[in-house]
Amino acid sequence: MPAYALALALLVTGPLLGPGYLLLRDAVSTPRSYLTDAALGLSEAAPRALPQDFLVAVLSSMIDGGVLVKALLIAGLWAAGWGAAHLVATVVPDAGLAGRFVAATLAIWNPYVAERLLQGHWSLLVGYGALPWVAAAVLRARSGDGGWWPVVGSIAVAGLTPTGLMLAAVVALAGCAAPGGGRPRWACAAVSMVAAVAGALPWLVASVVGDSLASSQAVGISAFAARAEPGLGTLGSLAGLGGIWNADAIPASRTSLFAVVATVVLLAVVAVGLPVALRRPGAVALLVLAGVAVVAPALMATGPGLAAVESIVRSVPGLGVLRDGQKWVALALPGYAVAAGAAVVTLRGRVPAVAAAAVCCAALVAVLPDLAWGVGGQMTAVRYPAGWTAVARAVNADPRPVAVLPPDSMRTFGWAGTAPVLDPLPRWVSADVLSTGDLVIGGEVIPGEGVRAREVQRLLLEGADASALARAGVGWVMVESGAAALDLPVTYRDDDLVLYRVGGDHPPAAHRGTLIAAHLVWLATILAAVVGGAVGALRRRRAAAAASQ
Structure with a gap:
């Protein structure tokens, strides 16, 4: 089963296996x-991209960042398929290998995966891939067949992004509601929440000590609402695991009435x-959760x-993560996977399990x-032009704050395809890049939280001189695509990029040590779960060997 899930994941991500970097919208x-x-x-x-950015920064000092991101994306899809099969084996064991194949196929081959790939949400798909493992771990703990470490580890892995952690915590609590004669519900819920808090420390601490909870996240709520696909309506689109807000980030087969056929199947x-x-x-709690995961985003898209x-986001600005309603339909994955795997059991009296699984897949x-x-x-x-490497090398040799023109957060580069993409510079240099x-x-226009960056960009657009920019804390200015x-000193110039040196600086933010410690707690939680799970498995194996003698 792991081999089948990996084959599907590679069939989806095949173009990324060659040299180059993932550069597509948010990715x-x-x-x-x-x-x-x-x-x-x-x-x-x-702090939407924590602890993702921390992990990539640490690991890319040892592994090329392009290889790292592609590997994590493939691992997330692989985990989704393999985890769905594992969940079916836990909940519907009589579905056998045939049912696991169906569950793995549904977990990887669905509109949610396609749309999130096109939106560039690779790290969200890592959290998505952890959800069936979270469900299986909690259900096994409830039944007495599993320990705590799989629960802790799977929730912490899902915490690569705040959304992934929230999804995992909800799935874990749903699993706690299931009946079982093993660990009590309160204990399962307590362990799940402790793991969730450990995973959330990076962005919880950043929200407390930083200055990032801006009310601007309440602007443009309607732009991020789930979207109705042709012939389906919003509820039907979500039930079929589609309906992302961005109409440009969907596969071609979902742009016509064929989407109705796909959803029906x-x-x-x-x-x-x-x-x-x-x-x-x-399975019951997971199926109820699946229903809620479809209906709730549909209701969120109404007036x-x-x-x-x-109103919620304005009252609690940190809940701006709720804006993208369709991403919460990922909560339907565990329930859908269990039901899909059980389909071969339903048909077993009339159709051989292997044939039923083959048809469904x-x-x-x-x-x-x-x-x-x-x-x-x-x-x-995609491959970066040589100028990007030259600019990054110059800035990294003297890491001072960088202002960028044009001021838009999203760029379109001819060498990277037709889709817009986030500016790569902030993730390539050791200096902070000012972005609105x-x-x-x-x-x-959905305004961002970059107040200082907006002021600097006003100075640039008004033609401020080097001394004014330096006083504003600008060390470099990079101009893309002409x-x-x-009228500033030029450090590098080619047909696409110009890097100007200004020389200003800005003190680093306070609390860096506190945030590093919070991230290390998250990493330590994952490592402890891996080590604890391995030690537990070894002890069980030794006990089984001793009992057989």
Whole structure:
């Protein structure tokens, strides 16, 4: 089963296996990243990418950052398929290998994966891949067949992003509701929450000691609401695991009425297994959660729902993570996987299990054909022009704050394809790069949290001289794609990039040591779970060997 899941993951990500870097919308990988203030969550922006940026910064000092990000993405998809099969083996063991194949296929080959890949949410897909493992670990603890370390480890791994951790915590609590004669519910819930808090420390601490909880996250709530696909409506799109807010980040097969056929097939596979799954105590809570995960984002996309989300985010700015309603449909994965795996049990009296599994797997793949090979070739590995390396080398030799023109957060580079992408520079230099975080969605400007960056960019656009920029704490100015010509000393110039030296500086943020410690707690939680799980498995093996003598 691990081999099958890996084969599916590689079939999806195949174009990334060659040389180059993942550079697509929100996905940015560079040869090296650094522990800048932004990577630690100490910039003006909300700490959305913690502890992801910390991990990449640490590991890219040993492994090329492009290889690292691609490997983590593939591992996330592999974990999703393998974990779904493991969950079916836990909840519906009589589904056998055939049922596990169906579950693994559904977990990897679905619109949610396709759309999040095209949006560049590689780290969210790592958290997505951890969800079936979280569910299985908690259910095994409830039944008395498993220990605590798998629960702790799987939740901590999902914590690569704040969203992933929240998803894992909800799945864990749903699993705690299942009946069982092993660990009590309160103990499962307590351990799950302790693991979740340990995983959340990086962004919780950053939110407390930093200055990033801005009310601007409440602007543009409607732009991030789940979107109705052709012929389906919002509820139908979400039920079929689609409906991402960005209409440009969807596979071509979801842009026509064929999306209805695809959704009907996926839901049919799930529905066939429901009668069996509902009779398995461990599955009921996961199925209820799946229903909520579909209905809640649909309600969030209505007028009253949008008003409620905006009110919540304005009252508690740190909950701006709620804006993207469709990403919460990932909570349906464990329930959908169990039901899909149980489909072969439902059909067993009329169709051989192997034939039923083959038909289900083939149907799931056939209705989303363009997920294969980088979502129809839209996701590829790209190579940076030599100028980017030269600019990064110059800035890293004297790491002072960098201002960038044009001021937009998203760029379009001819050498990286037609899709917009986040500016790679902040992840390539050891200096902090000033960014407003502003986004333009459907002609509407969604302001970011970069107040200082906005002031610096005003100075640049007004033609401020070097002394004014230096007083504002600007050390370098990089101009991309001929956006402007400045009267400043030039350090590097080519047809695409110009790097100007200004010489100003800005003191590093306070609390860097505190944030590093918080990140190390998260890493230590994962390592402790790995070591504890390995020691426990070794002890059980020795005990079994002693009992057999």
